[in-house]
Amino acid sequence: MEKVAEYLKTERAQEWRAELRKSLKAKERTSRERVEMLERDPNIRNKNIEEVNLGLTEDMALLEAQRCLDCPNPTCISGCPVGINIPKFIKKIDAHDFLGAAVVLKETNALPAVCGRVCPQEKQCENNCFYTISLKKPAVAIGHLERFAADFERNSGSIAIPEVAESNGIKVAVIGSGPAGLSAAGDLRKLGYDVTVFEALHEIGGVLKYGIPEFRLPNEIVDVEINVMREMGVKFRTNFIVGKTAGIEDLKAQGFEAFFIGSGAGLPRFMNIPGENFNGIFSSNEYLTRVNLMNAANPEYDTPVLSGKNVAVIGGGNTAMDSVRTAKRLGAERAMIIYRRSEEEMPARLEEVKHAKEEGIEFMTLHNPVEYFADEKGRVNKVRIQKMELGEPDASGRRRPYPIPDSEFEIEVDTVVVSVGVSPNPIIPSSIPELKMTDWGTIVVDKDTMQSSIPELFAGGDIVRGGATVILAMGDGRKAAAGMHKYLQEKVKK
Amino acid sequence: MNKIVEKEFFSENVAKIVIEAPEIAVSRKPGHFVIIRIDEKGERIPLTIASSDNEKGTITLVVQKVGVTSAKLLALEEGDFIHDVVGPLGKATHIEKVGTVLCAGGGVGVAPLLPIVEGFKKAGNKVITVLAARSKDLVILEEQMREFSDEVIIMTDDGSYGKKGLVTHGMEEVINREKVNLSVVIGPAIMMKFASLTTKKYNIKTYASLNTIMVDGTGMCGACRITVGGKTKFVCVDGPEFDAHEVDFDLMLSRLGAYREQEMEAYENYLKTVQ
Ligand SMILES: Cc1cc2nc3c(=O)[nH]c(=O)nc-3n(C[C@H](O)[C@H](O)[C@H](O)COP(=O)(O)OP(=O)(O)OC[C@H]3O[C@@H](n4cnc5c(N)ncnc54)[C@H](O)[C@@H]3O)c2cc1C
Ligand SMILES: Cc1cc2nc3c(=O)[nH]c(=O)nc-3n(C[C@H](O)[C@H](O)[C@H](O)COP(=O)(O)OP(=O)(O)OC[C@H]3O[C@@H](n4cnc5c(N)ncnc54)[C@H](O)[C@@H]3O)c2cc1C
Ligand code: SF4
Ligand code: SF4
Numbered sequence: 089m090e091k092v093a094e095y096l097k098t099e100r101a102q103e104w105r106a107e108l109r110k111s112l113k114a115k116e117r118t119s120r121e122r123v124e125m126l127e128r129d130p131n132i133r134n135k136n137i138e139e140v141n142l143g144l145t146e147d148m149a150l151l152e153a154q155r156c157l158d159c160p161n162p163t164c165i166s167g168c169p170v171g172i173n174i175p176k177f178i179k180k181i182d183a184h185d186f187l188g189a190a191v192v193l194k195e196t197n198a199l200p201a202v203c204g205r206v207c208p209q210e211k212q213c214e215n216n217c218f219y220t221i222s223l224k225k226p227a228v229a230i231g232h233l234e235r236f237a238a239d240f241e242r243n244s245g246s247i248a249i250p251e252v253a254e255s256n257g258i259k260v261a262v263i264g265s266g267p268a269g270l271s272a273a274g275d276l277r278k279l280g281y282d283v284t285v286f287e288a289l290h291e292i293g294g295v296l297k298y299g300i301p302e303f304r305l306p307n308e309i310v311d312v313e314i315n316v317m318r319e320m321g322v323k324f325r326t327n328f329i330v331g332k333t334a335g336i337e338d339l340k341a342q343g344f345e346a347f348f349i350g351s352g353a354g355l356p357r358f359m360n361i362p363g364e365n366f367n368g369i370f371s372s373n374e375y376l377t378r379v380n381l382m383n384a385a386n387p388e389y390d391t392p393v394l395s396g397k398n399v400a401v402i403g404g405g406n407t408a409m410d411s412v413r414t415a416k417r418l419g420a421e422r423a424m425i426i427y428r429r430s431e432e433e434m435p436a437r438l439e440e441v442k443h444a445k446e447e448g449i450e451f452m453t454l455h456n457p458v459e460y461f462a463d464e465k466g467r468v469n470k471v472r473i474q475k476m477e478l479g480e481p482d483a484s485g486r487r488r489p490y491p492i493p494d495s496e497f498e499i500e501v502d503t504v505v506v507s508v509g510v511s512p513n514p515i516i517p518s519s520i521p522e523l524k525m526t527d528w529g530t531i532v533v534d535k536d537t538m539q540s541s542i543p544e545l546f547a548g549g550d551i552v553r554g555g556a557t558v559i560l561a562m563g564d565g566r567k568a569a570a571g572m573h574k575y576l577q578e579k580v581k582k
Numbered sequence: 583m584n585k586i587v588e589k590e591f592f593s594e595n596v597a598k599i600v601i602e603a604p605e606i607a608v609s610r611k612p613g614h615f616v617i618i619r620i621d622e623k624g625e626r627i628p629l630t631i632a633s634s635d636n637e638k639g640t641i642t643l644v645v646q647k648v649g650v651t652s653a654k655l656l657a658l659e660e661g662d663f664i665h666d667v668v669g670p671l672g673k674a675t676h677i678e679k680v681g682t683v684l685c686a687g688g689g690v691g692v693a694p695l696l697p698i699v700e701g702f703k704k705a706g707n708k709v710i711t712v713l714a715a716r717s718k719d720l721v722i723l724e725e726q727m728r729e730f731s732d733e734v735i736i737m738t739d740d741g742s743y744g745k746k747g748l749v750t751h752g753m754e755e756v757i758n759r760e761k762v763n764l765s766v767v768i769g770p771a772i773m774m775k776f777a778s779l780t781t782k783k784y785n786i787k788t789y790a791s792l793n794t795i796m797v798d799g800t801g802m803c804g805a806c807r808i809t810v811g812g813k814t815k816f817v818c819v820d821g822p823e824f825d826a827h828e829v830d831f832d833l834m835l836s837r838l839g840a841y842r843e844q845e846m847e848a849y850e851n852y853l854k855t856v857q
């Protein structure tokens with residue numbers, strides 16, 4: 089920790105940063121308004137899949153970068169799970185060195201264009217910014233600036249391919265190509281390992297591809313990063329389910345010496361209420377997979393999806409927001425969120441809730457479905473819902489919802505998307521009975537090295553945390569790569 | 583990309599397709615299936631692995647043409663490639679020596695029944711197979727079934743081949759004649775429903791292999807879910823085989839029809855493009 093503080097101090101003391109600090113009075117910095125992201129018109133964007141956020145212009149980025157005070161004690165960094173040197177990258181922007189800013193980001197974050205778009209910044213870096221803590225003003229728009237620098241680099245056509253150490257010939261396997269797997273693979277390759285990523289689906293990217301929609305995270309952005317990894321020499325095998333196509337033991341026999349498991353939390357939960365298996369009721373995973381991975385909304389593709397007139401999405405997380413906004417884009421006249429707590433408790437990113445409202449999504453908070461009904465063909469046509477009220481906070485610190493007696497009523501729906509959470513994917517654990525698991529089906533790991541109860545197996549991301557975030561998954565991947573490196577080097581010495 | 587190394591039509595709408603998939607060939611067991619996607623715009627569909635050859639590194643699928651994807655697959659030739667093949671998926675059939683096994687297959691279910699018939703026979707059981715179809719020209723895989731069955735009974739709705747009657751008639755004939763220890767039924771949901779009611783009457787343990795609509799096949803989406811014994815199960819990971827007497831076949835029937843309109847429209851459009 090001390091070493092980090094020391095490093096930040098030396099960095100901050102550099103002349104260019106001292107100059108920048110002097111160039112503008114703190115008062116002037118703090119009296120500025122926070123930039124507003126440019127967005128597509130809500131009534132146009134809710135009919136297409138183009139990205140909602142348009143980014144910042146250079147001028148906007150420069151103005152926003154000036155707001156950052158380059159604090160002597162940059163508390164923002166402690167809010168970032170991968171510890172991005174935030175003032176340094178922002179001051180690079182301030183100094184017009186946009187490519188330099190991207191380089192700073194990539195020191196610790198393999199996918200800044202992704203994180204700038206999907207991190208819940210208001211709970212992480214921005215929540216710990218001096219503006220939020222001490223000035224009670226809107227935080228520096230760290231996420232927007234991160235996106236700006238990463239997009240600038242990508243659009244400049246001169247994406248830096250990270251340096252790769254000389255090959256050491258040691259084969260390692262990464263299982264799952266979500267953010268956890270990708271960041272582990274990148275780091276391991278940089279250290280000179282012969283890395284193969286195994287992915288069950290036909291596309292690389294995990295939730296970034298099959299879950300998060302185009303209008304929030306265009307696939308192209310993820311693909312650019314994956315191509316960088318290909319150029320670094322990372323190998324990818326799609327359509328390969330470890331534990332089914334071949335097991336860990338088979339891979340060991342093929343010479344793989346260590347494994348990173350980043351298989352995610354892919355198992356959708358249902359509420360187990362009557363009628364939940366009627367046609368027209370989807371898990372959010374199915375609904376989003378059909379649209380995002382299989383392109384079901386595009387008539388040129390073979391996979392179908394049911395596009396409803398009255399769509400109810402159950403839940404209040406990012407997944408629920410993505411589903412309900414997707415439903416709107418597929419032509420729903422009425423697309424609504426049904427959530428059992430109040431808006432304050434919603435786990436979704438603030439920006440997604442705001443965007444959803446602008447796009448005409450109805451919010452029925454403090455409501456909970458209790459039963460579904462169907463027409464004679466088995467297609468859902470009604471949902472019975474119950475009103476809720478909030479009681480005392482529960483173990484998670486959120487106020488617990490209670491049903492209000494005799495408050496039930498029915499509304500017409502023809503499509504329902506159940507988005508009440510996911511459980512860890514059980515395929516790998518069930519193929520390795522000796523692997524130590526928690527009661528919740530997550531893999532037990534050492535929190536510093538991410539090593540599991542089996543020395544050559546490491547794990548991270550949602551398979552360790554349950555449903556979490558992209559950046560936490562990436563942080564785990566990096567930690568695990570370091571842990572694997574240490575383990576393998578010690579093994580080589582023996 | 584997986585290469586088609588052999589293709590042979592068994593009847594107008596049913597063909598055997600042998601594809602290169604060395605890893606799957608080694609890992610598969612009877613009852614397992616794969617999910618394939620023909621091209622970049624294709625849909626992911628599940629198909630049972632009928633057999634495999636470890637040395638050649640191939641797996642064999644038996645495919646019946648029912649809609650766009652199966653038609654596109656049957657239109658591919660030897661030497662062509664299938665874009666994606668993933669597997670083996672599902673739980674393997676629990677095969678053991680139990681005595682006499684009554685296998686019943688109808689329609690799309692005859693193909694996935696084949697490896698199960700083979701498995702039970704090789705485990706030393708007496709295997710009696712009932713194949714049901716609407717008419718003579720829709721009877722498929724008879725020869726292959728005979729190879730691994732002690733007896734094959736053919737039932738046709740119109741009596742144009744074998745005996746006239748439904749699959750359940752053929753099954754009851756056997757049950758009334760001799761002791762059956764286990765039954766396996768695969769076919770359209772409606773057929774499985776009645777076959778299952780029949781064996782329930784005689785208290786014969788019965789497995790049904792469910793052919794629900796699937797997307798990923800790894801438990802990620804829940805498209806394949808079904809109610810078994812009052813609980814929701816995912817066919818791709820908890821199945822495809824379940825205790826037939828516990829399965830809610832009416833629900834399954836309805837879920838299979840979820841996309842019928844789109845499927846029919848797509849098939850008509852497809853037929854126009856190939857003409
Ligand atoms: C719709 C949606 C929206 C979200 N929005 C946000 C957001 O805005 N911000 C945010 O921070 N987080 C968001 N999240 C959460 C975030 O996406 C996840 O926390 C993150 O993706 C977890 O990364 P991971 O690498 O652990 O797993 P995943 O991204 O789930 O990737 C796991 C991969 O492993 C593969 N796999 C599984 N088993 C095997 C096997 N046996 N062999 C080979 N491959 C296997 C899977 O197919 C998958 O591709 C969202 C999640 C969803 C579903
Ligand atoms: C585990 C499993 C194993 C299977 N094994 C085989 C196999 O070995 N050989 C084989 O030919 N088929 C098999 N099937 C069925 C096969 O997956 C479907 O026939 C295929 O998905 C149809 O796709 P399509 O685009 O050609 O037709 P679609 O256009 O999707 O469907 C056309 C018609 O077939 C019906 N249908 C659609 N899907 C199914 C289904 N899963 N089962 C029954 N009827 C359906 C539809 O209701 C529609 O009327 C299996 C299915 C499962 C779940
Ligand atoms: S990665 Fe996420 S938490 Fe870290 S600085 Fe960027 S937006 Fe903030
Ligand atoms: S805390 Fe806020 S103002 Fe201070 S360095 Fe970090 S981003 Fe800049």
Ligand code: FES
Nearest residue numbers: 799801803804818
């Ligand atoms: S096919 Fe997606 S969970 Fe079974």
